[in-house]
Amino acid sequence: MMAASRKIMEQEPSDIELLLPWHAAGTLSARDSRKVDEALARNPELARHYAVIREEYAETIDLNESLGAPSARAMQKLFAAIDAEPARRARSYGSLASRFAGFFAGLSPRTLAWSASLGAFALVLQAGLVGMLLMSRGPASFETASFSNNASVTRDLGAAASPHALVRFAPDARLGDIAALLDKYQASIAEGPKEGMFGLRFANTATSRDEFSGLLSRLQREKIVSLAVATP
Amino acid sequence: MQVLYGRHHVRVFRFGLRLVRDEQLAEDLISEVFLDVWRQAGKFEGLSAVSTWLLAITRFKALSALRRRKDAELDEESVGSIEDTSDDPEVTVQKKDTGSALRRCLNKLSAEHREIVDLVYYHEKSVEEVAGIVGIPENTVKTRLFYARKKLAELLKESGIERGWP
Numbered sequence: 394m395m396a397a398s399r400k401i402m403e404q405e406p407s408d409i410e411l412l413l414p415w416h417a418a419g420t421l422s423a424r425d426s427r428k429v430d431e432a433l434a435r436n437p438e439l440a441r442h443y444a445v446i447r448e449e450y451a452e453t454i455d456l457n458e459s460l461g462a463p464s465a466r467a468m469q470k471l472f473a474a475i476d477a478e479p480a481r482r483a484r485s486y487g488s489l490a491s492r493f494a495g496f497f498a499g500l501s502p503r504t505l506a507w508s509a510s511l512g513a514f515a516l517v518l519q520a521g522l523v524g525m526l527l528m529s530r531g532p533a534s535f536e537t538a539s540f541s542n543n544a545s546v547t548r549d550l551g552a553a554a555s556p557h558a559l560v561r562f563a564p565d566a567r568l569g570d571i572a573a574l575l576d577k578y579q580a581s582i583a584e585g586p587k588e589g590m591f592g593l594r595f596a597n598t599a600t601s602r603d604e605f606s607g608l609l610s611r612l613q614r615e616k617i618v619s620l621a622v623a624t625p
Numbered sequence: 626m627q628v629l630y631g632r633h634h635v636r637v638f639r640f641g642l643r644l645v646r647d648e649q650l651a652e653d654l655i656s657e658v659f660l661d662v663w664r665q666a667g668k669f670e671g672l673s674a675v676s677t678w679l680l681a682i683t684r685f686k687a688l689s690a691l692r693r694r695k696d697a698e699l700d701e702e703s704v705g706s707i708e709d710t711s712d713d714p715e716v717t718v719q720k721k722d723t724g725s726a727l728r729r730c731l732n733k734l735s736a737e738h739r740e741i742v743d744l745v746y747y748h749e750k751s752v753e754e755v756a757g758i759v760g761i762p763e764n765t766v767k768t769r770l771f772y773a774r775k776k777l778a779e780l781l782k783e784s785g786i787e788r789g790w791p
Contacts, residue, residue, distance in 0.1 A: 457643070463652045
């Protein structure tokens with residue numbers, strides 16, 4: 394068998410043989426894929442070669458997956474650079490919007506579906522940040538333009554104390570999973586990350602201490618949560 | 626941009642890291658790639674997948690970064706042909722395991738060969754897409770991968786692993 398394989402290698406590889414890696418990766422056209430399938434069915438030597446390719450394919454994926462992910466520094470650097478270009482953005486907002494419309498039109502349906510869930514998460518995150526901003530300014534008040542006295546015409550809009558917890562998500566938690574979890578617990582991200590922890594604020598302000606403790610226990614048991622603790 | 630970044634940054638990072646072999650540099654690449662995307666969104670005509678476009682920009686940036694590195698001082702051609710033949714302390718143990726040996730030998734391929742193997746197997750790019758990213762004819766894509774795999778088989782053989790091919 395080994396001798397036969399060597400004989401194949403010494404010859405120029407056939408068109409079908411050259412296509413085997415793409416067949417293993419599932420990226421051939423239906424027509425080419427059918428041709429390869431037929432060749433594999435009638436040529437055991439080619440089938441053995443294909444098994445070797447499948448092994449390479451699996452190990453290449455393993456190798457790449459083991460490389461991990463970039464730190465948050467890369468994202469911070471990117472968005473700082475984008476923020477440093479306000480003039481260009483302001484000047485060409487209209488054209489930029491239409492350009493991005495075309496850009497996203499090129500995304501596949503699967504990508505768009507994924508993006509939609511990520512977008513939902515971004516909205517939740519934004520809501521959390523707005524909430525955090527309001528909280529950091531203390532109890533908000535409304536004033537009429539003609540009367541700035543902080544007495545009778547102001548109305549306190551400060552949020553009633555809502556349950557609050559610090560959560561560390563599992564390193565492999567996906568944004569879609571986090572968004573789903575926030576939805577499930579009616580929570581929003583109010584702050585963070587600080588040392589890997591996010592501050593979560595829960596919508597239900599009428600929760601008793603025991604109920605909140607139970608909620609935290611359930612949260613702690615979630616697969617994507619590494620740690621969940623109540624904050625004062 | 627956040628959506629686009631969230632969707633693609635890990636694969637862009639891994640592709641860049643496999644090319645430049647330096648995490649810091651690969652992270653810098655990501656910022657540069659997505660900033661270029663931000664600046665050049667109008668140039669994207671939807672003729673290829675977004676990921677293909679991103680990988681093409683990443684490849685260009687990676688090669689530019691490698692050329693800039695003072696300690697390397699290599700042109701693209703020599704960078705493409707360089708091989709990492711160094712062994713690490715785990716080699717002896719890994720040699721007994723085909724999977725580990727395969728991964729170790731994949732790391733030893735030249736940048737040119739690593740690139741094409743990654744694009745086809747990990748990034749799941751078609752012949753046409755790889756040709757677009759690397760800037761070579763489609764037939765060259767097929768033969769380059771064939772010879773990359775042949776080199777991989779030779780490296781495995783040197784490690785004492787025969788797989789029945791070639």
